[in-house]
Amino acid sequence: MVNANAQRQVEDNPVPFETWLAELKAEALQEGVSQRILDLTFDGLTPDPKVVELDRRQPEFTQTAEEYLEKRVSPIRIKNGRKKMQEFADVLDPSAKNIAVQKRFIASIWGMETNYGTYTGNYNVVRSLMTLAYDMRRSSFFRKELLKALLILEQGHIAPDQMTGSWAGAMGQGQFMPTSFFAYAYDMDGDGKKNIWTDEADVFGSIGNYLSVHGWRPDQTWGREVKLPDDLKARQALVDLTHEPNPPKSCKRALSAHSKKYSLDEWQEMGVRNLDGSDLPKVTNSNIEATLLMPMGIDGPAYLTYQNFRTILTYNCSNLYALGVSLLSDELK
Numbered sequence: 001m002v003n004a005n006a007q008r009q010v011e012d013n014p015v016p017f018e019t020w021l022a023e024l025k026a027e028a029l030q031e032g033v034s035q036r037i038l039d040l041t042f043d044g045l046t047p048d049p050k051v052v053e054l055d056r057r058q059p060e061f062t063q064t065a066e067e068y069l070e071k072r073v074s075p076i077r078i079k080n081g082r083k084k085m086q087e088f089a090d091v092l093d094p095s096a097k098n099i100a101v102q103k104r105f106i107a108s109i110w111g112m113e114t115n116y117g118t119y120t121g122n123y124n125v126v127r128s129l130m131t132l133a134y135d136m137r138r139s140s141f142f143r144k145e146l147l148k149a150l151l152i153l154e155q156g157h158i159a160p161d162q163m164t165g166s167w168a169g170a171m172g173q174g175q176f177m178p179t180s181f182f183a184y185a186y187d188m189d190g191d192g193k194k195n196i197w198t199d200e201a202d203v204f205g206s207i208g209n210y211l212s213v214h215g216w217r218p219d220q221t222w223g224r225e226v227k228l229p230d231d232l233k234a235r236q237a238l239v240d241l242t243h244e245p246n247p248p249k250s251c252k253r254a255l256s257a258h259s260k261k262y263s264l265d266e267w268q269e270m271g272v273r274n275l276d277g278s279d280l281p282k283v284t285n286s287n288i289e290a291t292l293l294m295p296m297g298i299d300g301p302a303y304l305t306y307q308n309f310r311t312i313l314t315y316n317c318s319n320l321y322a323l324g325v326s327l328l329s330d331e332l333k
Contacts, residue, residue, distance in 0.1 A: 013136055017047065020134055024143070033150045041153060041160050047131040051123070054167045055132060065295045065320055072112060072324040078331040081107055084116045085332060091201040095188050099208030100218045105308075106207045108329040109315060110173060117173040120197065121166040125149055129169045129178075145169055148178035157185075157193045164197070172196030173203040174210070184210040214314045215307060222312065222326040223290060223305035226280070229271030251310075251317040258291035258305065258319075267292075267304060280304075295319055 013020065025038050063071070085092060085107050096103035107116075114120045129149055132142035149169070153160055165171035169178065174196055176185060185194035188205030195202045262270075265287055268280045272292075281288075290304040303323065312322040 051131040095204035101208040104329040104332040113175045263287040
C-alpha cells in the first residue's frame with residue numbers, strides 16, 4: 001500500500017499539476033517533440049505516488065562487502081552468464097569485436113544490471129520521470145531526463161507503451177538514463193533504431209560503446225587479486241594505503257578508497273605478488289599503473305585495479321559494483 005504522505009509530497013508543489021504539465025508540454029514542443037507523441041504519452045497520465053515513496057525511502061546499504069559479492073557473483077549468475085553468452089554469441093561476439101571491448105565485460109555488466117535482460121523494470125519511464133520532475137526534490141535533473149525520454153519516443157527508437165524501466169527512469173537491458181541513451185546508445189544492427197530494450201545487438205553495442213567512450217583499454221583486463229607482503233604497511237613507498245591524493249570529482253568517494261598509483265614493477269618491488277605467489281605480469285612496452293583496493297579492510301582480500309576498473313566505475317560509482325562486474329567477468333572468460 002502506498003504511503004499517504006508520498007501522495008501529499010507530490011501535491012506539495014505550489015504549481016498545480018495540470019499547469020506544470022502544460023508548461024512541460026510547451027517546452028517539449030520547442031525541443032522538437034511532436035503533438036502526436038505528447039498526446040500518446042501523456043493521455044490520462046498522473047504522477048505515481050509509489051515512485052515518490054521509493055525515492056524518499058531508498059533502503060540503506062546494510063550488506064557487507066562479502067555478502068554483496070557473494071550475491072552478485074553467485075554460482076547461478078555465473079552459470080546463467082555462460083549460457084547466455086553462448087545463446088547470443090552470434091550478436092555478442094561481433095558487437096564486442098566492433099566496439100573493441102572484451103565480450104566477457106559486456107556480458108558481466110548485462111548480468112549485473114538486469115540479470116542478463118530478464119529484469120529490466122516494469123515502470124512506465126515517462127510516468128516515473130514526470131513524477132520525479134514534478135516533485136520538488138530533484139526536479140531540474142528529472143525534467144531534463146523526461147525531455148530526453150520524449151525525444152527518444154519522437155525518434156521512434158521504441159513505442160511509448162514499451163518504454164519501461166526502473167522507478168527512477170533507467171531503461172533497457174543496460175539500464176541507461178535518457179541522457180546516457182543519447183550519449184552512448186549504439187545502433188549495432190544498423191536498422192536505424194537504438195533499441196536497448198529488446199534488441200540484444202543494440203544492448204551489447206551500447207554497453208560496449210559506453211565503456212569505450214570512457215577510456216576502455218581492450219589490451220588490458222580490470223586488475224587482479226593479489227597477495228600482500230606482511231610488512232607492506234611499514235614500507236615507506238606506500239604513504240597511504242587507503243586514500244589516493246586528489247581523486248577525480250566524478251567518482252571521488254569510491255576512488256578515495258584506493259591507494260596511490262604505482263606501476264606493476266613498483267608493486268612487484270614492494271613485495272606484492274599474484275595470489276598464487278608468482279610474480280606480477282611483466283609489461284614490456286608500457287608498464288601498467290595500478291591502485292590497491294582492500295574493500296574488506298587490511299585483513300581482507302586485496303586487489304590491484306587498472307584503468308578498466310575506473311572505466312567500470314563510470315557506469316556505477318561503487319567499488320563493490322565495479323569489483324562485482326570484474327570478478328564476474330573473470331568467471332565468464
